[in-house]
Amino acid sequence: MVLANEPVFARQHLLGIEGLEAAEIEHLLDLAAGFVELNRRSEKKLQLLRGRTLINLFFEPSTRTQTSFELAGKRLGADVVNMAVARSSVVKGETLIDTAMTLNAMHPDLLVVRHPESGAVALLARHVRCAVVNAGDGTHEHPTQALLDALTIRRRKGRIAGLTVAICGDILHSRVARSNILLLRTMGARVRVVAPPTLLPAAVESLGVEAVTDMRRGLEGADIVMMLRLQSERMQGSLVPSVREYFHFFGLTHEKLEAASPDAMIMHPGPMNRGVEIDGPVADDINRSAILDQVEMGVAVRMAVLDALTRRLRATS
Amino acid sequence: MSRPLLVVNARLLDPGSGFDQRGGLLAVDGRIVELGPQVTGALAPPGTELVDARGRCLVPGLVDLRAGFGEPGAEHKERFESGCLAAVAGGVTSLALLPDTDPPIDDPAMVEFVARRARRAKLAKVYPQAALTRRLEGRELAELGLLKAAGAVAFTDGFRAVADARVMRRALAYASMLDALIVQHPEEPSLAQGGVMNEGPVATRLGLAGIPAAAEVITIERDLRLLELTGGRLHFAHVSTGAAVAAIRVAKARGLRVTCDTTPHHLLLTEAEVEGYRTFAKVSPPLRSEADRQAVVEGLVDGTIDAIASDHCPQDQESKRQPFAQAAFGVIGLQTLLSASLELVVSGRIGLSDLLRRLTSAPATILGLEAGRLAKGAPADLVLLDLEASWTVTEKSLFSLAKNTPFEGRTFRGKVIRTVVDGRTVYTAEDAS
Numbered sequence: 001m002v003l004a005n006e007p008v009f010a011r012q013h014l015l016g017i018e019g020l021e022a023a024e025i026e027h028l029l030d031l032a033a034g035f036v037e038l039n040r041r042s043e044k045k046l047q048l049l050r051g052r053t054l055i056n057l058f059f060e061p062s063t064r065t066q067t068s069f070e071l072a073g074k075r076l077g078a079d080v081v082n083m084a085v086a087r088s089s090v091v092k093g094e095t096l097i098d099t100a101m102t103l104n105a106m107h108p109d110l111l112v113v114r115h116p117e118s119g120a121v122a123l124l125a126r127h128v129r130c131a132v133v134n135a136g137d138g139t140h141e142h143p144t145q146a147l148l149d150a151l152t153i154r155r156r157k158g159r160i161a162g163l164t165v166a167i168c169g170d171i172l173h174s175r176v177a178r179s180n181i182l183l184l185r186t187m188g189a190r191v192r193v194v195a196p197p198t199l200l201p202a203a204v205e206s207l208g209v210e211a212v213t214d215m216r217r218g219l220e221g222a223d224i225v226m227m228l229r230l231q232s233e234r235m236q237g238s239l240v241p242s243v244r245e246y247f248h249f250f251g252l253t254h255e256k257l258e259a260a261s262p263d264a265m266i267m268h269p270g271p272m273n274r275g276v277e278i279d280g281p282v283a284d285d286i287n288r289s290a291i292l293d294q295v296e297m298g299v300a301v302r303m304a305v306l307d308a309l310t311r312r313l314r315a316t317s
Numbered sequence: 318m319s320r321p322l323l324v325v326n327a328r329l330l331d332p333g334s335g336f337d338q339r340g341g342l343l344a345v346d347g348r349i350v351e352l353g354p355q356v357t358g359a360l361a362p363p364g365t366e367l368v369d370a371r372g373r374c375l376v377p378g379l380v381d382l383r384a385g386f387g388e389p390g391a392e393h394k395e396r397f398e399s400g401c402l403a404a405v406a407g408g409v410t411s412l413a414l415l416p417d418t419d420p421p422i423d424d425p426a427m428v429e430f431v432a433r434r435a436r437r438a439k440l441a442k443v444y445p446q447a448a449l450t451r452r453l454e455g456r457e458l459a460e461l462g463l464l465k466a467a468g469a470v471a472f473t474d475g476f477r478a479v480a481d482a483r484v485m486r487r488a489l490a491y492a493s494m495l496d497a498l499i500v501q502h503p504e505e506p507s508l509a510q511g512g513v514m515n516e517g518p519v520a521t522r523l524g525l526a527g528i529p530a531a532a533e534v535i536t537i538e539r540d541l542r543l544l545e546l547t548g549g550r551l552h553f554a555h556v557s558t559g560a561a562v563a564a565i566r567v568a569k570a571r572g573l574r575v576t577c578d579t580t581p582h583h584l585l586l587t588e589a590e591v592e593g594y595r596t597f598a599k600v601s602p603p604l605r606s607e608a609d610r611q612a613v614v615e616g617l618v619d620g621t622i623d624a625i626a627s628d629h630c631p632q633d634q635e636s637k638r639q640p641f642a643q644a645a646f647g648v649i650g651l652q653t654l655l656s657a658s659l660e661l662v663v664s665g666r667i668g669l670s671d672l673l674r675r676l677t678s679a680p681a682t683i684l685g686l687e688a689g690r691l692a693k694g695a696p697a698d699l700v701l702l703d704l705e706a707s708w709t710v711t712e713k714s715l716f717s718l719a720k721n722t723p724f725e726g727r728t729f730r731g732k733v734i735r736t737v738v739d740g741r742t743v744y745t746a747e748d749a750s
Contacts, residue, residue: 018522095635095638095639096639096640097638115640117640117641117642117643118523118524118525118594118640118641118642119523119524119525119594119640119641120640122593122594123594123638123639123640137524138524138525138640138642139524139525139526140523140524140525141524175524178522178524201520201521201527202516202517202518202520202521202527202529203516203517203518203521204521206518206521206522207518207521207522
């Protein structure tokens with residue numbers, strides 16, 4: 001399907017979904033689909049990235065994403081190093097650009113970066129020589145999450161174009177929502193965002209979505225229901241009055257789910273807050289919930305991204 | 318005293334009076350003694366410095382309502398020497414310095430420090446603005462009377478809005494006794510809190526926290542109500558939204574003693590500059606939408622906006638080479654104030670004289686300075702301006718220690734050829750002939 005000597009994905013970095021063409025997304029998903037099968041075998045190790053070094057650089061802790069990238073790198077044969085950069089060392093004065101210079105001197109081939117500030121990963125990418133993968137920057141983007149969600153949808157539904165997707169919860173602070181909106185719109189899905197006005201960004205419609213504050217109306221006819229995590233510091237009166245009020249209006253229950261399409265699939269990027277944004281029984285409903293599939297697709301998608309970003313490098317060396 | 322100065326073959330422009338004639342100008346002992354078509358080389362007293370303007374414009378030196386340096390406390394960002402050189406290279410001969418230094422200018426001794434440092438730099442005239450509240454904390458009034466006596470030309474908390482309505486009311490009331498000017502940074506801090514750019518589609522897409530346009534007009538409308546209670550004079554700095562312009566237009570029509578300014582960057586640039594997380598476009602108030610920008614231009618044209626100020630805010634590389642939210646606010650603007658503003662003349666939005674008035678006599682009147690006029694007896698603060706020559710803003714072309722300009726790479730038409738302060742030439746363009 002893809003010509004080996006003419007890469008469809010010819011970018012140096014993956015900093016976001018913004019700007020990606022549908023064909024590039026499709027290509028990454030195709031690549032990932034192959035890795036899903038590999039990951040299910042007992043012998044999982046490839047040698048594609050043998051001799052290459054991947055550094056996981058996390059300025060914000062995330063066990064799941066970091067582990068997923070670590071597995072992806074190791075299964076492709078790369079040497080993987082995890083660098084947890086505590087906030088304190090940033091406070092001590094080393095700037096992001098100093099960090100980039102330090103890393104350059106270590107000659108990694110791939111950098112996977114998570115940072116609490118929007119745009120920080122792009123800033124770092126401008127100052128390093130290797131490929132950079134954005135593993136989440138502030139409230140901006142989290143492209144591999146959107147790709148793994150897309151792969152999950154494609155495998156269960158056979159397509160993305162024409163589906164109605166409801167993204168529910170803290171849209172305002174969610175990089176997962178932004179990347180998903182961009183990807184789903186590029187691939188031809190209809191997207192609704194469902195949240196109280198205090199959790200919706202200004203002019204959210206400019207992203208090409210419909211904003212709905214009534215959960216039942218938001219879920220109407222939805223093929224996919226994506227739930228977002230609500231962080232605890234935002235639950236106590238600043239943006240929503242209380243956990244129980246939030247759950248009452250925006251928590252996903254079987255009852256609210258009745259408005260959605262009968263075969264609607266439920267997704268959550270994890271970790272879940274049971275009883276806040278999602279009712280326990282809904283999360284555990286194996287017929288509806290794709291939450292564990294998402295985790296599985298995560299490793300495959302990250303392998304695909306690491307593979308795609310190093311193809312040119314591998315071809316020239 | 319300096320030698321007499323005679324400029325001949327000039328287009329003499331005094332925007333304050335609308336005077337626009339070919340002729341010459343003679344300055345003796347720092348003041349203009351004669352100007353008009355009758356002034357020729359024959360008039361030169363012995364020892365005169367003779368300048369042939371070759372038909373270029375001779376205009377009053379600019380008066381900048383608001384600029385900040387780094388002294389004291391951040392000398393690596395801007396010193397009086399570098400800042401004043403940037404000023405005169407941009408045609409600014411008088412500027413009102415912001416008090417938000419470290420320590421702030423909230424004590425008469427600090428006012429005198431500014432005057433002394435400016436005298437030593439010997440370039441532009443620097444007039445200190447003093448803190449409105451002690452330590453710029455927004456709680457207790459600074460010694461407005463003593464500060465004014467020491468030479469403060471206005472009172473402001475600089476980049477901080479006076480948030481507390483009662484403090485603002487008392488400040489306005491007390492200042493009215495002194496006929497002192499209060500300058501407000503109009504932004505409701507609780508609404509702007511955490512925001513790093515204009516709220517809207519660009520901020521939403523970039524995942525950056527927004528500052529709503531309403532944060533500006535809310536403070537303006539509140540302060541206008543207070544001004545009605547107290548009397549006095551109030552000036553709003555760097556107006557950036559259509560709603561604010563509309564509110565001030567109404568207040569002026571009702572006869573309130575209110576004035577305001579905007580900046581070249583708010584006149585020419587929009588929030589789109591932030592794309593790619595460009596921290597040189599991070600400024601307070603933020604660059605706004607295109608609709609707001611147009612409304613601000615309209616406000617300038619119809620006179621609602623009295624003046625254009627540079628809002629010069631030098632930041633070093635370390636403060637700007639940061640993730641956007643962590644980077645410092647502010648752009649430099651002294652050297653580009655005139656050239657950038659002239660873009661509006663080039664594009665036909667406003668006449669030359671009307672624009673120059675907002676950079677010279679209008680800000681001088683607001684501050685109560687004897688400046689900004691090309692008239693007999695006025696201080697010989699002059700700019701020889703070539704409207705046809707162009708120049709490109711580059712790091713090298715800027716005299717500020719800091720290089721945080723949002724106009725880097727831009728070519729402006731309209732170039733300062735020579736700047737004169739009190740009859741003394743303090744700047745000539747390198748390639749001037």
